[in-house]
Amino acid sequence: MISRERILRGIPVSLGFASGRVFVRPDYLFDFPETVVEPAAVAEEVERLRNAVAAARDDLQQLHERVTREMGRDFAEFISVQLAFVTDADLGEQAERFIREKTRNAEFAYSTVLKEMTGRMAGARPVLFRERAPDLFDAGARVLQHMRGDEPQSLLEAPEGSVLAARSLPPSEAALLNPDRVAGLLLETGGRTSHTAIMARAKEIPAVFGIKGMTRRVRDGQSVVVDGYRGMAVVQPTERRLRSYRDDITRYRRHRRSLSRLVDEDAVTADGRVLDLSANIEFLAEARAALDNGARGIGLFRTEYMYLARLRPPTEDEQYDTLSEVARLFDPMPVIVRTFDLGGDKVVPGYSEPNPFLGWRGLRLCFDNPEMFRDQLRAILRASAHGNVKVMFPMVSSVEELRRARLLLQQAKTELARKGTRFDENLEVGVMVETPAAAIMATRLAQDCSFLSIGSNDLTQYTLAVDRGNERVAELFDPFNPAVLQLMKQTIDAAHETGIWVGICGEFAAEPLGIMVLLGLGIDEISVAPAS
Structure with missing residues (x-):
């Protein structure tokens, strides 16, 4: 069945036009089922955890090299933070102890310890501890995705020419947006003067925020046009609409070239x-x-x-x-x-x-x-x-x-x-x-x-x-x-x-x-x- 064109309206926060395929950044869920494992299987669960941590570490090391090459050392520092959390001995040791002492499955043990550590960090008095909680959260999510058999993806791994759709995006993650890969940005929350909006404008990424329930109404791979002037996203646009926006994009680029003089x-x-x-x-x-x-x-x-x-x-x-x-x-x-x-x-x-x-x-x-x-x-x-x-x-x-x-x-x-x-x-x-x-x-x-x-x-x-x-x-x-x-x-x-x-x-x-x-x-x- 052919999907009909839909228009999602929000707040225009970064001017410009973009078209591409939707890349939905899901909210990570940590409600893993609690399973009691047999004592003989405890060592196997610990090994599963260690393998997932090693895989996440390898992912991030490769990502760090690519970001350094494509975006520079400043941006690669954000990956260094997550890499440090993934390899943090305390987090891994606590999760392994949880598996051994409570004979529980690796996913449940790791997610429980991760939630506790993230909560403590988010409520810490030193501001830099609080600011690091999302990085710990995302680093842990990568480990859990490996354990679950999913293919972990970060913003830096968005398909080239994609339009990122998410519920929210803190400034520390917005810093990782690569305009060579992300053509447009759609968020359910935020306003024109939020720091994430400011970073979208600085990176010249057309963006619309405040689109209610948007992540429930779009799917990965759908065609979408971002209209950063009118504050709307057109999902599954008709060929006629696409032609109109392509003309707009051509005029926009011509105007930018004229300003460069x-x-x-x-x-x-x-x-x-x-x-x-x-x-x-x-x-x-x-x-x-x-x-x-x-x-x-x-x-x-x-x-x-x-x-x-x-x-x-x-x-x-x-x-x-x-x-x-x-x-x-x-x-x-x-x-x-x-x-x-x-x-x-x-x-x-x-x-x-x-x-x-x-x-x-x-x-x-x-x-x-x-x-x-x-x-x-x-x-x-x-x-x-x-x-x-x-x-x-x-x-x-x-x-x-x-x-x-x-x-x-x-x-x-x-x-x-x-x-x-x-x-x-x-x-x-x-x-x-x-x-x-x-x-x-x-x-x-x-x-x-x-x-x-x-x-x-x-x-x-x-x-x-x-x-x-x-x-x-x-x-x-x-x-x-x-x-x-x-x-x-x-x-x-x-x-x-x-x-x-x-x-x-x-x-x-x-x-x-x-x-x-x-x-x-x-x-x-x-x-x-x-x-x-």
Whole structure:
């Protein structure tokens, strides 16, 4: 029987068109039947477990090599984390002990221990432990799939030209999306300003989120068209519809080629006003793409992905190596490094904080992890010796928080000076204005820093009390709301009256109409994804 064309509607989060075959990423289920095994069969169950672990290890080692080759070392670090979990002696030993002492089947033993360890990790106080829980979960799922006889697949093993369909996708997994293999992305959850959506745009993958019950309505291998403009997916499209979309895709690609001819032009308005056009990046590979696309600097280097890609915090030297490479790449253009902003939607599903966006994130988290924060500050300071690095603090809500952060920065300077390490004594310090409190106090904050940067995504959600990742209230998330625009205008005026410049690094800056509004408000710099 021929399937009829169906249209699934959601929220357009990444512009563009894509067509391909559906690749459903299932939610892993760990409800394995509990089977009592005979004492004589215990050794066989232990051997089955060890074989599955060895097979999963071999999978991940091959995957690590391929990711390093195709996407670079930054992305391969995410695979290293899962590889470390698969080979973790404690997890394997606990599962084997469970099999021997309780005489249970290997699947049940391993899944039980895995759930217990994931739960403990998800509720751990150290933020990096919490952030690693999904990686432990996925690594364990690969072992269980081998025991079950299934063929394990990761996002990196999606068939070339496929359209990924999933219930949800955390940012740490979205980082592994390879646009050479994944043509489009469809999710049941999430909104336009979630970090997963931001990464889809950065990778130029057309995406639609918030499609209710989507994974129950599509199957692997079905033909699908992703319309990132209208916010819909067309499943089993008619030949007539396919021809229409192919024409759209051709026009879209032609338009992109025409824009590429402008990359070396300055951003100047008709009345002669020059606008600084910078890029938002997470990874070194994006820095190169930003340079190729004509960026005049890095307006936001999101450093939290250095932490999400490892089992342990990156060392000062590891951070310095990455930061200094970006600084050299863009020299003499500015590189603004934001200190790590873990929390918000960069948390794990099992963590029980009632509202992570209003809880332990940004500078609050930095202050509770002073050693980790100092390591990063020293790395930024060392990179500043190149002369084009600036530092920016996230989620500042009071003058007191800014002063506390600056005090820690000064202590890091003192430590480096004592060792004779070079750094920029006059390193510029900026503040992200992401809360109404910061916007209201912008004049006072501007007196204690060198520049302000409006984070329009968070400023909008906090002003309007709208969770930016909740598809149920997505239509209420509106950066054009007069209250949000008033706070932006107040921030811009405060910066100019104090004699400093002000930029914006939220998604509002990538909207054509938003750019017009921002120019009218007097913005000095906009920073957007390299693909924008």
